[in-house]
Amino acid sequence: MWRGVLLALLAAPLVSAAVEVSSPDGRITVAIEVSDRGEPQYRVQYGSEEIVAPSALGLRFKTQHAFDSGLSLSAGQVTPHSSSWEQPWGERRQVTDQHNERVVSLSSEQGRFMLRFRVFNDGIGFRYEVPEQPGFETVEIVDELTEFHLPQDSTAWWIPGRGWNRYEFLYRKTGLGDITLAHTPMTLRLPSGVHLSLHEAALVDYAAYVLDQRRAGVFQTSLTPWSDGIRVKTQAPFKSPWRTIQIAPDAVGLLNSDLILNLNEPNKLGDVSWVEPGKYIGIWWAMHINERTWGSGPKHGATTEETIRYLDFAAEHGFDGVLVEGWNLGWDGDWFNNGDVFSFTESYPDFDIQAVAYHARKKGVRLIGHHETSGSVTNYEKQVGAAYDLYETLGVRQVKTGYVADGGDIKRVDSNGVAHYEWHDGQFMVGQYLKSVQEAAKRKISINTHEPVKDTGLRRTYPNWITREGARGQEFNAWWNPPNPPEHTAILPYTRMLSGPMDFTPGIFDLTFQGPDSDQRVETTLAKQLALYVVLYSPIQMAADLPENYAERPDAFQFIKDVPADWEQSVAVAGEVGEFVVVARQERGGTDWYLGAVTNEKARDVKVPLSFLSDDGEYEAQVYRDGDAAHWKTAPYEIAIEKSIVSSDSMLVLKLAAGGGTAIRFRETGAVD
Numbered sequence: 001m002w003r004g005v006l007l008a009l010l011a012a013p014l015v016s017a018a019v020e021v022s023s024p025d026g027r028i029t030v031a032i033e034v035s036d037r038g039e040p041q042y043r044v045q046y047g048s049e050e051i052v053a054p055s056a057l058g059l060r061f062k063t064q065h066a067f068d069s070g071l072s073l074s075a076g077q078v079t080p081h082s083s084s085w086e087q088p089w090g091e092r093r094q095v096t097d098q099h100n101e102r103v104v105s106l107s108s109e110q111g112r113f114m115l116r117f118r119v120f121n122d123g124i125g126f127r128y129e130v131p132e133q134p135g136f137e138t139v140e141i142v143d144e145l146t147e148f149h150l151p152q153d154s155t156a157w158w159i160p161g162r163g164w165n166r167y168e169f170l171y172r173k174t175g176l177g178d179i180t181l182a183h184t185p186m187t188l189r190l191p192s193g194v195h196l197s198l199h200e201a202a203l204v205d206y207a208a209y210v211l212d213q214r215r216a217g218v219f220q221t222s223l224t225p226w227s228d229g230i231r232v233k234t235q236a237p238f239k240s241p242w243r244t245i246q247i248a249p250d251a252v253g254l255l256n257s258d259l260i261l262n263l264n265e266p267n268k269l270g271d272v273s274w275v276e277p278g279k280y281i282g283i284w285w286a287m288h289i290n291e292r293t294w295g296s297g298p299k300h301g302a303t304t305e306e307t308i309r310y311l312d313f314a315a316e317h318g319f320d321g322v323l324v325e326g327w328n329l330g331w332d333g334d335w336f337n338n339g340d341v342f343s344f345t346e347s348y349p350d351f352d353i354q355a356v357a358y359h360a361r362k363k364g365v366r367l368i369g370h371h372e373t374s375g376s377v378t379n380y381e382k383q384v385g386a387a388y389d390l391y392e393t394l395g396v397r398q399v400k401t402g403y404v405a406d407g408g409d410i411k412r413v414d415s416n417g418v419a420h421y422e423w424h425d426g427q428f429m430v431g432q433y434l435k436s437v438q439e440a441a442k443r444k445i446s447i448n449t450h451e452p453v454k455d456t457g458l459r460r461t462y463p464n465w466i467t468r469e470g471a472r473g474q475e476f477n478a479w480w481n482p483p484n485p486p487e488h489t490a491i492l493p494y495t496r497m498l499s500g501p502m503d504f505t506p507g508i509f510d511l512t513f514q515g516p517d518s519d520q521r522v523e524t525t526l527a528k529q530l531a532l533y534v535v536l537y538s539p540i541q542m543a544a545d546l547p548e549n550y551a552e553r554p555d556a557f558q559f560i561k562d563v564p565a566d567w568e569q570s571v572a573v574a575g576e577v578g579e580f581v582v583v584a585r586q587e588r589g590g591t592d593w594y595l596g597a598v599t600n601e602k603a604r605d606v607k608v609p610l611s612f613l614s615d616d617g618e619y620e621a622q623v624y625r626d627g628d629a630a631h632w633k634t635a636p637y638e639i640a641i642e643k644s645i646v647s648s649d650s651m652l653v654l655k656l657a658a659g660g661g662t663a664i665r666f667r668e669t670g671a672v673d
């Protein structure tokens with residue numbers, strides 16, 4: 001009988017001022033309450049440390065009463081969850097999802113909504129859920145009031161939100177006081193050494209948010225507005241994306257978190273065996289360093305002949321694809337500002353698309369498609385069906401899309417022919433990017449989005465959204481002065497990469513392509529270019545340099561040929577944000593392991609125990625390290641390639657040069673007796 005009473009008590013909603021939910025290991029606790037004016041708020045505790053001080057929650061609408069005060073709270077029980085699921089491709093095959101969930105209902109006479117909290121051992125997520133109710137048939141959100149009240153004296157790594165260059169800024173390392181608007185993921189180191197990453201998961205049919213510091217240490221989720229100022233246009237029922245805080249005792253802990261993926265919906269596409277991870281080369285860097293042009297003329301890059309040269313090189317060296325940019329009509333003149341004239345089905349006369357596609361098929365290599373919209377998305381939307389149909393018939397399985405336009409300058413033309421200018425991370429574009437992915441999926445095509453909206457883990461739901469840009473990639477080294485500094489790739493893993501894969505395009509071998517004295521160069525050593533293949537995760541990895549530059553260095557090139565792009569498991573081994581990082585990954589379906597280590601401008605020795613290797617195996621370590629005299633500026637090409645026998649008991653000391661790195665393949669040689 002007592003059991004029955006107890007169960008009845010648990011099932012009844014608790015009406016109280018503060019409800020709590022903790023992580024499975026008990027270390028993280030979220031408390032949700034309403035103030036005496038009925039204002040909802042939450043706070044987060046990590047062990048004995050307050051990570052988020054009491055912070056507001058709520059929504060404001062154009063026509064309905066706001067969900068910000070006068071609310072009473074009731075809560076369901078805590079529901080534990082434990083499962084694991086398999087990724088079709090990824091950093092690891094198996095992902096464990098262990099969390100405790102609690103749903104809190106908030107209501108007043110004017111309306112009601114729910115907050116769903118999930119607390120994992122590596123952080124928290126919560127979302128707004130507005131059920132169907134009278135008066136909410138059309139909803140225009142004018143503000144989301146969610147706040148993160150963060151510990152003073154924290155250090156943050158961040159890029160500005162709503163800037164002209166979208167997400168393509170260098171990261172800044174500052175105290176909280178210097179932050180105005182910041183994109184997520186934003187990473188923080190608290191005075192205690194605990195690390196946080198603020199972000200969001202499952203951004204669908206909603207605006208992305210940037211962090212807006214309203215008062216000292218208090219950051220609000222500022223939803224990116226439409227051109228008319230409304231932030232989200234929807235109708236009940238609707239759900240917001242998950243607001244997330246990843247929490248780890250140290251920097252490396254953040255890298256081993258799967259929280260963002262766990263908060264996304266499972267695969268909606270069914271059989272996705274047609275989504276193919278792999279490596280590619282492309283008619284690409286040649287344009288960025290001005291040796292070729294996208295547009296027509298004597299230096300046109302995308303000619304039939306040049307494409308065949310790349311296809312043959314790809315076939316000879318085991319690459320899966322060849323990207324061709326500048327093949328379609330519309331690149332002549334100022335292509336940056338001329339998006340309306342792009343055709344996505346007609347090619348320049350010197351590019352025989354049928355012939356190159358035929359040659360690719362014959363050689364067992366895939367042509368990789370390219371669509372640059374220059375931000376004229378209505379022009380793209382009109383052609384997208386026919387454009388993907390064409391690629392499907394040619395056997396193309398991947399398309400790289402591009403949305404080059406300043407922030408706030410995406411051109412949307414309405415049904416009256418009137419142009420409006422939108423942000424890359426507003427609700428309109430969030431919808432456009434997903435539409436392109438869904439249209440592509442119908443034709444078994446995967447999408448690599450450049451100038452994207454930030455990644456929020458939708459690759460779990462749509463596994464054909466295979467990678468994206470969304471940060472300063474290699475291209476900046478070709479034409480931006482100053483180029484990416486050595487620390488850039490030691491920051492990316494702890495910031496941008498926490499959101500998902502990036503098409504950074506590593507592998508430049510001709511690091512000083514404008515001569516040894518030019519500032520326009522790649523500020524890394526050669527070994528660091530190799531290490532990036534392991535450090536910067538993407539299921540499609542480009543070997544970005546020209547074929548002739550690889551032909552000149554076959555020894556170093558061997559690592560790019562060997563390194564896989566799809567993994568059984570991944571372990572971040574050591575590192576500090578902006579200083580260095582060491583990552584080990586095991587080949588999907590194989591026994592080999594790979595290691596990548598990169599440092600900033602500081603040379604350092606890093607000890608790495610090889611305990612990630614299988615206990616009963618013996619491995620040949622094929623080491624590509626900085627030569628003893630290597631330095632990104634004075635001796636970038638100094639590289640040493642060595643072999644040794646190691647096992648899981650071994651300890652390696654990696655000697656990283658200034659701006660340098662180490663790449664290692666561990667090839668299993670057989671079981672130890």
Ligand code: NOJ
Pocket residue numbers: 284325372402404450451469475
């Ligand atoms: C910007 C992209 O990031 C780059 O990869 C591409 O080559 C150009 N746009 C042209 O589409």
Ligand code: CA
Pocket residue numbers: 168450451469
């Ligand atoms: Ca770009």
